[in-house]
Amino acid sequence: MMHFSHKPMFLIFLCIWGAKAADPLGKFCNRNTNISSGGKLSANIDKLLEELALKTPSTGFVATTYGKDQDKVYALAQCRGDVSTEDCSTCIQDATKQIRQRCPNQADARIWYDYCFLRFNNKSFFGEVDTSFGIFYFNVENVTDPEAFNEELGALMNRIRAQAVVPKEEGLGKGKSVLSPFVTLYALVQCTRDLSELFCAQCLAVAVNNFPKFCSNRKGCRVLYSSCYVRYELYPFFFPLDSNKTGTSNAVKVSVYT
CATH class of the missing domain: 3.30.430.20 (Gnk2 domain, C-X8-C-X2-C motif)
Known part of the structure; x- marks a missing residue:
């Protein structure tokens, strides 16, 4: 059992079930990974997001990379396993747009929706359990x-x-x-x-x-x-x-x- 008594918490009271499709359940922007908006790393993130939007709906899951050396980016997108290809596509399209709007200058960002999840990082996270x-x-x-x-x-x-x-x-x-x-x-x-x-x-x-x-x-x-x-x-x-x-x-x- 994990204990969180010493961890910071943020409470938000809201009704989520009537939210619009483009409203995420939550996001994480790692402020310790700020990058230049016009740099190579940022451009590689945009390239990866385009690939995720294109490829994820057909299988419901993509884990891929783009770039090399210090500008290499790792990204993962997954739809909920019970949703249709159409709903998956709509969700991933929203996610790829919103994650850059909400975390525009971070190399480590994640966004959760009801039907899908998307994340990218300039460090590999594939195959690792992340409950941070x-x-x-x-x-x-x-x-x-x-x-x-x-x-x-x-x-x-x-x-x-x-x-x-x-x-x-x-x-x-x-x-x-x-x-x-x-x-x-x-x-x-x-x-x-x-x-x-x-x-x-x-x-x-x-x-x-x-x-x-x-x-x-x-x-x-x-x-x-x-x-x-x-x-x-x-x-x-x-x-x-x-x-x-x-x-x-x-x-x-x-x-x-x-």
């Missing part, structure tokens, strides 16, 4: 029977985490658990595809271990790291959707540096 910066969203409402709910949530998370590390699943695990005739629990986890099975399992374990700290007894929660993503809700949010069930939620956002 986390974004947490949790529902402001509590469940009515915490003990029973947490038992079902734990079982569901264990099941889909085991699914995610199976090679053919490409880091994705999703499922649901019927809690009552009127209530169903939905959950999804995903690792970036550059991670090994072991590192994927490690990242998901760190993410889920944050539930007691930030999401205890909450009706919904998201944990977003640079290497993995975890979410559960009491309404359908992954595809294919349960057409007869809908839901919305007000949420609190917490960003944490470790």
Whole structure:
């Protein structure tokens, strides 16, 4: 279990579910990696982003490099494994535009959306677990029977985490658990595809271990790291959707540096 009592936190109260498609869930701009806007490194970042926008939708994942020596850039883009090619394309297009607008002078930047994630760096990060910066969203409402709910949530998370590390699943695990005739629990986890099975399992374990700290007894929660993503809700949010069930939620956002 990770402890964050000595870490800086930033709380933002907002309703995220009605946000426009171009609004990210969060971003990270490493202020210690400032670069010249007209330099070779910056130009290489733009070249890479063009490549990611073009190539990512066909497979849902790209990890690539551009340039050489001190101007070499590493980049990764991944869409959520359940979304369509069209939704993936739209999300990546937004991400490649917004990450440069929001982090215009950084060599290390990341941006999270509901349907995709994108990052670049002038240092290699491929295959490494990165939980140094986390974004947490949790529902402001509590469940009515915490003990029973947490038992079902734990079982569901264990099941889909085991699914995610199976090679053919490409880091994705999703499922649901019927809690009552009127209530169903939905959950999804995903690792970036550059991670090994072991590192994927490690990242998901760190993410889920944050539930007691930030999401205890909450009706919904998201944990977003640079290497993995975890979410559960009491309404359908992954595809294919349960057409007869809908839901919305007000949420609190917490960003944490470790």
